[in-house]
Amino acid sequence: MKKQRFSETQIASILKQYEGGREALELCREHGISKATLYNWRKKYAGMDSSHIRELKALQDENRRLKQMYAELMLDHQLAKHIISKKVIKPCQKRELAESVIKEQSISVGRACRVIHLQRSLWYYRSGKDDSAIIDKLSSLADRFPTRGFDKYYAIIRIEGNKWARSRVLRVYREMNLCRRRRHKKRLPSRIKEPLQKQLLPNQSYSMDFMSDSLVSGRKLRIFKVVDDCTRESLAVWCDYSITGQKVTEILEQITAERGKPLQVRVDNGPEFTGKAFSEWCSDRSIIIKYIQPGKPMQNAYIERLNRTYREDVLDAYLFESLEELRILSDEWQHGYNHLMPHQSLNNQTPAKAHQSACRGHFI
Missing domain, CATH: 1.10.10 (Arc Repressor Mutant, subunit A)
Structure with missing residues (x-):
């Protein structure tokens, strides 16, 4: 049966007839409604005339419209909170943000454009430029x-x-973000790969390197170390907050005053070793500088092996409150390493003992 929509006047007239004594079944048959509909009208509109019913329906419609409006505003508010932390200025950025919101929140294009303040024409626009x-x-x-x-x-x-x-x-x-200056690689001369050679006499070749660590307070430290390639003696372990090329030459000056100068030194390509102070110091004393290839620390294996032992015995074993504490521990470690620690490549001799044997000509 086709659904009918009754006006306020018709509803009021039917209810007035029912209240006047007419049978409910007769009224329902006459107007084509069910008894449930009649009783619902009586429950809602009993005692009202047509004007009151009209006002009630208007209030119900207004209430439904306000609820829908509130729900839409709440949804827009949630979307605004979702995107408020993202800084967007250009239309292309707004379009990208609208695409992400539509995909994540499953909303319409119109709502996304309204919340982000993006024109619908910009949403559908696609540039034809080829750059x-x-x-x-x-x-x-x-x-x-x-x-x-x-x-x-x-x-x-x-x-x-x-x-x-x-x-x-x-x-x-x-x-393309080219306005940010690019960091270009430091240009170094090509380094020739030179294999490690076993030295037969002490003071022929030294290997040098730096290590890094920090105090308990977080302040950074640097450790400079020198090893004799023949006897594996640790010749210097100097710790400081900063070690320049000039300081490196001062430490080497102390070593050469005690032992004599080496024929060559093997180093990496750090700024302390490629700088003017170190290069001139070696040139004035006719000391050959053997640079390893960049990114190839295994070519300086003697000092790298010493670095591992020093890190295991000192840096990884203690927490340092001050620089002086690290220096004391490093001096004690160097003395123990040279005089107490046997080395397998030296036929289980200590480095100090190997130095004495080499000076007497019995070093193997």
């Missing part, structure tokens, strides 16, 4: 001239005959 040639050109220039800026790049582009507008090239330049 691939400019991107390739700027990438090649940045790789070739990493320390130059936009003005220099654009001048080169114009010299080569490209007619791209400056504003367009600048826009692509900024989108």
